[in-house]
Amino acid sequence: MPVPGYPRLKSVASKRAESFGNGIPHEGMYTREELKELVAYCAERGIEVIPEIDMPGHNQALAAAYPEFFCFPDHNTKVSTTGGVGLYLVCPQKPEVWKFYAAVFDVLKDIFPSKIVHLGGDEAPLEKTWQKCPLSVKYRQKKGMKDVHEELKEFEGKMASMLAARGRRPQLWYEKPWAEAGIYRKGDTVFTWRMGLTPSTITETKKQGLPLIIAAGEHCYLDYPQIPGQDNRGWMPTTTLERSYKLDPAYGRPEKATDHIIGVQATMWAEHLPTLNHLLYRTYPRAMAIAEAGWSPMDVRSWDNFRRKVADHRAFVLKRFNYDLERTKENEPPFK
Numbered sequence: 001m002p003v004p005g006y007p008r009l010k011s012v013a014s015k016r017a018e019s020f021g022n023g024i025p026h027e028g029m030y031t032r033e034e035l036k037e038l039v040a041y042c043a044e045r046g047i048e049v050i051p052e053i054d055m056p057g058h059n060q061a062l063a064a065a066y067p068e069f070f071c072f073p074d075h076n077t078k079v080s081t082t083g084g085v086g087l088y089l090v091c092p093q094k095p096e097v098w099k100f101y102a103a104v105f106d107v108l109k110d111i112f113p114s115k116i117v118h119l120g121g122d123e124a125p126l127e128k129t130w131q132k133c134p135l136s137v138k139y140r141q142k143k144g145m146k147d148v149h150e151e152l153k154e155f156e157g158k159m160a161s162m163l164a165a166r167g168r169r170p171q172l173w174y175e176k177p178w179a180e181a182g183i184y185r186k187g188d189t190v191f192t193w194r195m196g197l198t199p200s201t202i203t204e205t206k207k208q209g210l211p212l213i214i215a216a217g218e219h220c221y222l223d224y225p226q227i228p229g230q231d232n233r234g235w236m237p238t239t240t241l242e243r244s245y246k247l248d249p250a251y252g253r254p255e256k257a258t259d260h261i262i263g264v265q266a267t268m269w270a271e272h273l274p275t276l277n278h279l280l281y282r283t284y285p286r287a288m289a290i291a292e293a294g295w296s297p298m299d300v301r302s303w304d305n306f307r308r309k310v311a312d313h314r315a316f317v318l319k320r321f322n323y324d325l326e327r328t329k330e331n332e333p334p335f336k
């Protein structure tokens with residue numbers, strides 16, 4: 001997304017040398033007009049587009065463009081060509097970082113009517129960054145902060161205030177250590193996503209008064225292969241259609257323990273997929289399973305009934321998205 005005053009987002013951050021070792025350079029950036037067109041297209045179909053600006057982590061591309069925003073500027077930083085957790089966290093003690101995000105939020109306000117902005121907040125290794133940053137160390141001493149989580153709490157609070165000044169509020173990926181450090185404010189919507197942690201997260205978020213969206217890794221990650229043998233980048237678990245369908249957003253708990261759960265999310269991280277065709281191919285039919293989990297009480301759910309419905313939709317989906325099964329070099333997705 002272009003941000004006035006920050007041309008290196010386009011000239012540097014929007015380009016990478018290759019993707020997962022394929023040797024093919026890749027680049028791309030929306031224009032403001034394209035984003036507005038997308039928002040309007042979705043709105044006509046009853047879809048609200050919520051942008052995500054992940055911070056303080058997942059910022060290697062920003063570090064390549066503007067290394068001075070980071071604790072330990074490295075002018076040799078390159079845009080990542082793979083996925084995963086990086087050590088590029090914006091530095092909360094640099095005024096230019098705040099100036100940058102103010103400009104980003106102004107652009108968001110202009111393009112996205114949604115009152116929500118997802119601020120990410122996942123996979124941010126503070127101990128290897130802010131913990132050691134000379135500016136942060138000095139600041140924490142001056143303010144009498146006992147640890148780096150207090151600095152993070154202030155960071156998230158300031159970001160939320162900047163959004164509030166623009167009539168927006170944040171959503172965040174739930175991280176247990178952050179919750180334990182009291183970083184989320186009552187009323188913040190969070191997402192459960194980490195494998196195995198959804199049951200405990202449902203309990204903790206209920207106690208803390210945090211609205212919760214279920215994006216459990218075991219069921220909801222649609223970039224994972226859905227048939228054994230499909231490319232899994234060496235680590236992704238196979239998530240079959242049946243496994244996606246088996247999502248019970250309340251995890252068998254009574255309504256009084258789960259009335260803070262406000263929805264489900266099917267998550268698609270497209271950078272792991274080489275083409276648009278692959279993206280559609282992995283999204284469907286599993287997106288239908290997650291959707292049904294979102295709208296149907298468990299006592300009317302039936303795997304056999306769902307399979308029958310999905311088979312009926314098969315021709316429509318294949319035609320609609322123009323699946324090119326030859327080009328994906330993967331088997332036809334399991335529509336039955």
Ligand SMILES: [Zn+2]
Pocket residue numbers: 070071072090091092093129130133134135136
């Ligand atoms: Zn720093």
